[in-house]
Amino acid sequence: MGFRPSSYWRLIWQRSLLISLLAVSPVALSSEEPGQAEDEDVSAADTTQQQEQGLLPINELRTFADVFDRIKQAYVEEVDDKTLLENAIQGMLTELDPHSAYLKPEAYQDLQINTTGEFGGLGIEVGMEDGFVKVITPIDDTPAKKAGVEAGDLIIKLDSTPVKGLSLGEAVKLMRGKPGSDIVLTIIRAGIDKPLEITVTRAVIQVQSVRGRLLQKDYGYVRLSQFQINTGADMLKLLEKLRKENDADL
Structure with missing residues (x-):
């Protein structure tokens, strides 16, 4: 086995997480390189020693790095590094048990909101109607209620962003934010000819479970x-x- 410079191992550590990319990427790979059979006994001994010492499995990480590089070179479509690594993490946790999962920052934030029941927002229950966000009801004693938002209002713009074309989830994410920050709602209200602009200051909203x-x-x-x-x-x-x-x- 030849000597590898420290930068080589740093590269492997930075780019290596899991071999599960093989399960989702249709790239033909050989599990054996020329001369690999001669080193199997040595590799097995190295792996056992590393496990006993609590070290990372270098041989497996090397395999992962090789797979990673080959996918980058040979896959039919270009895939960015972040996507590959996130897929690898997801594959690793999926194989553990049904209750383990990898959450991206946005998903983790949503989980925290669901768990604590608190988020920075306006305090309105909303739905979709004709491509716009419809206010079902403003919650009592919340920023939206205090600012004058009414049930039945159609929100057509959030700050400078048109609502048309957004999903309800995307619109809700725009309405949420840091408590104390402002957002301008452009709304259409029955009985009023021109759209209204209402500035609402976000606050901590407690969701009643x-x-x-x-x-x-x-x-x-x-x-x-x-x-x-x-x-x-x-x-x-x-x-x-x-x-x-x-x-x-x-």
């Missing part, structure tokens, strides 16, 4: 929309509130 009400004597209704960090405590508070309204156990 538990809602409920007393239907009639001794009967209550509770709706759990998603699990968040405080869902258990919120559920107990709501049940206690309904018991007090009922003046008895439900």
Whole structure:
């Protein structure tokens, strides 16, 4: 085995994560190089020693780097490095178990929002209508409500970005942002000829995962929309509130 300069190993470390790219890239590869059979015993011994010492498996990482380079050179379409490496990470975690997954920064942020129930936003429930964002209802005591946004308003522009052509998810991402920052909503309102511009200052919005009400004597209704960090405590508070309204156990 020839001597490799330290820069070679740094390159392998920087570019190597997983061999799973083979599963998604239709590139013909040989698992054996000329002279490789002669080094199998040595490679196996090296791998065992590395595992015992808690080191990275250099031979496997070298294989990954070779696969990476060949895909870059021979794949039918050009694929950027970031995409290849992210696919490799996803493949690695997918093979572990059904509950392990790799999340990109945007997906992780969405997960945090769903888990904590908090995000920087306007405080409106929205849908899509005729390609525009329709305000279903502004939530009480939120920036949108205080700024004068009304149910039924059609949002046609977010700052300088036209809403037409955006998905609902894309529009929602534009409306969310750092608490304290401003966004200008251009809206169409029934009964008003010209579009209105409303400036809304984003704030921390608390998403309610538990809602409920007393239907009639001794009967209550509770709706759990998603699990968040405080869902258990919120559920107990709501049940206690309904018991007090009922003046008895439900």
